[in-house]
Amino acid sequence: MAEKIKLKEVFFNPFSKNNPVIVQILGICSVLAVTAKLEPSIVMGFSVIAVLAFSNVIISLIRNTIPTNIRIIVQLVVVAGLVVVVNQLLLAFAYDVAMQLSVFISLIITNCILMGRLEAFAMANRPWPSFLDGVGNGIGYALILIIVGFFRELLGSGTLLGYQVVPDAFYEAGYVNNGLMILPPMALILVGCIIWVHRSFNKDIEG
Amino acid sequence: MENFNIFIRSIFVDNMIFAYFLGMCSFLAVSKNVKTAFGLGLAVTFMLAITLPINYLLNTYVLKEGALAWLGPEYAHVDLSFLSLIMFIAVIASMTQLVEMTVEKFAPSLYASLGIFLPLIAVNCAILGGSLFMQQRDFPSVGTSICAGIGWGIGWVLAITAIAAIRERLANYSKIPKPLQGVGITFILTGLMGIAFMSFLGIKI
16 A cells, blocks of 8 residues: 555544445445344444454455455355354354344345445455454444434334333323334434434535 | 246335335445436346346255255255355355456446446345245245246336436425435435335235
8 A cells, every 4th residue: 555544534434424324325224124122233233343343354364365356255255254253152142132133143244334345445455454444334333223223212112222211101191102113114214314414414425 | 827926026015125125225325317226226136036046946956954865865864054144145246246247348337337336236135135035935946936036126126216216306306405415315215115115015916
């Protein structure tokens, strides 16, 4: 790399200015699928941070030896291997959550953020910046996941992390949980609203 | 007749985008104008139509429990289904690479406008999802998987073309608040169309 990459920007940009979900529009499927409750959203966020950081490092280390024509297969094999490791770790140390998430952890393989970052960053940069890029983007992804999960669980089930937070008095007064929040379309509309708010503060982002 | 039913079902009732919300990433990013959207849609349809039958054969003759019985009676109890995710992904990835090279060679303008989303077809959840549904629902024959694959592909094309057309109109004729323009409104639109498509759920053909 001839030009110097600013490590700080690589790490902090994905939090808000270049967020993978709401600016780069990657990894939407899992945002819709796992965010009906808050707890799976958090676990999913951390799993993606781990897989993304390490796959970025591995691909970056071997980037000069990968033939261009089969790079997609190589990338997917690396990601698939790491996903299996994360899945086994979750099964060992957080069994309950792993059972809730089982399918979606496997679906990290098809999370576009991974392929997007591997193609766009790790294939062209050295391991250390790639690691920071992976962690940064993972955190950006986790942030959105947690925000969406928070609102969907609060409005859809009246609970947070499984504890009831909407007091019983509200239900007696006629308050009803919004069942629509549990359904996937509402996640889309919520993400749309987050983008709306985010863009009103960051006017320079092109739609 | 049954294959035809599955074909129609895959387009409307089991629509990949509005019923399962699979393949959203490229759907949202490439739906800016109808022409590119249609091109990507065709690529996805093609991929689904190829990978589904291949994965079906792989599943029936290699991966499923007892699938290796044709090798000899001692293989009858081998169950390789834990390998299915990796095998499916490998098939899909190699097919994507093939399609990418073909498009680059024969349609360079389409290649340029699809950008990073062409390699991303490999991780398009709609395609892996198709193969996983095929395995889960135990399709009876290769014909069924081809029909379902083409049906899901056409459903995907329909959805992305519809959204792209709406977005083209929105860009010209409506007053959307500035921060909501572009991706924001597309999310909300897709959500609304998803709610509309939920009325197809439960229809049995």
